[in-house]
Amino acid sequence: MASKKGITKRRWDTLGLKAIRPIIDNIEETTLARLRRHYDNDELDFSLQASHNLEFGDYSTTALLKNSKRHQIDMDELDSVLTEILKENEHITEVSTAPNKFINIRLSDQALLQIAQSLNSQENQIAQLGHIKSILIESPSVNPNKALHVGHLLNVLVAGSLNRILRATGIRTERDEIINDLGVPVCMTIWAIRNLTNGETLESSGLKPDQFVGKYYVLGKNAFKEDQEVEKAVRQIMVDLESCDEQTVKDWKSMIEMSIAGQIQTYNSYGEDGTWHRWYESDIYKDGKDIVIEQLEKGTVRKDETGALLSDINEEYGVRDAVLLRPDGTTLYHTQDIKLAKNKLEKYNVDMMMYVVDEEQIDHFQSLFSILDAFGIKELGTMYHFAYAKVLGGDGKSIKSRDGVDLTADQLLVEIQDRIRASSKEKGQDIDEASITKIALTALKYLYLSRDPFKAFRFDTLDLDEAVSFKGKSGTYCLYSYTRAKSLIAKFTEEFDGSISDSSALLDIERLLLLQNAKYNEVVTNAADTFTPSEIASYVYDLSKLFNRYYEEVKFSELEKAKLKTSLTIVSMVSETIKKSLELLGVEVVERM
């Protein structure tokens, strides 16, 4: 009995990724092997997790609590055995058992530096793959009659970031989207462009192509609502399109092309190439009939009294059955999506299909996934609806319902750029336009990606002011840390050679910094496994914050030469981690700001 629950659950744990942690994995393995041998019991468990507080050591284990009860081993005895094994490890300098039976270990300075070097090397492999080795991401599938607004942007940025994060772990990713190029709204736009332009053309309007389309969509929609004659005319366009009337097809194609071209421009300005594969509803809306009829004899589809064909899987899957073919043989949304899924699999042969579509369509996807499973096309658990919550306007209402009055993605970028430019002028800095754009994108992307996408958020000017204020938890703060690190290395360029020959003990702040740095593989793996870019955002902020503390605490110009070299190497490694992390969020770093 398949469960309806979980198809769109937030926490996804079936990618089976396992982070590769240099040295830490090694300590885990050797300790576990010795422990099992000592007790001659292969069921014993041992794992290390990073401590959140230096007081509790660098890493800790709950092995005492987990094993003693489960395997009837005396806790004190296990404690002394485990402590002995850990103490003999070359990378560990201190082992202590807390009153609550956590065992805390402290790593040697050497081990910390080695870990940083492994993570920083070109060969750093982030994770071992599980059974999901390839994923197709469908996004953003914006309707072609509208310019992208600040709500669509969430989709674009999250999908872009997920794509990068998944790739970083070694998963093969593919991108695609479906363009709904049919339907009444499209025909309303065609009608408006035919009748309301007063001679205005794309060229003479000076608008981006998608904005041009969007403008006439709104005009067409209003006319459609108010005037029955217009409604008639729009219906006629639908009929003409269906019957492949030459002029109508030409107008339609030109409108769709304008729209896509404009959307791609927007993707480009946000640093996404937008070259992913596009499926068109008009290519597939007649298909899928045979798939449905084929299922009739398998019992997963039934015919009702009107002659319509419905899915018949309610009992097994607990989802409401859907109409798949009208009595006249025409298809519906579901039917097209079934066909599309089949096409996708034929083209990309991926282990998992992900749909980045807002939460309004949860029911649709639960139903679709169940049907695909029942039809033997793709198993449950290998399809995922990333059901992000809608972005709300400043008044707390859905943006979707208020056509034409909202900030478009293009306007938003310009607005942020203006603010960045103004504030850098205020500080008497002279920054080139390319950097202004990068800083603006940093602020914006961090704002969008640092939060949980499953919780609705209100988009209003308050958020904007915060994003560009450069204070506190922001992308610009992280970027600033990076440029600080870079300028530090540039200042001491003669002393910096990437070595760690110094033998004096690391400072506490250096240990903290290296420990945070050491979490990189784990954080990226977890972000991929649970589809949460915000984990990267939190991580890079914490790392940046530690770096700024380091920067304030240590006067580099007063350090001994050997110590300076090591410290600069640490700075360099940390700055590279900041850079890599920001890139996973789709942020390109600047060297100066």
Next chain:
RNA sequence: GUACUUGUAGCUCAAUCGGAUAGAGCAUCAGUUUGCGGAACUGAAGGUUCCCGGUUCGAUUCCGGGCAAGUACGCCA
């Protein structure tokens, strides 16, 4: 009505997916500055994690039941 999602500091949000004393930012208050870039740093104050049960060494997290908010519910896409 049914299903899904959400509920944590005054506000906006975290919490490595069962771990130690629930953390940040904003706002508030108090400090650091002759500097390697102050777009920085340090500190104070702020909590019955919506409520009630259960599971267990241990629950913001998992399970059950309430309460509140948002969203979706067959021939539209």
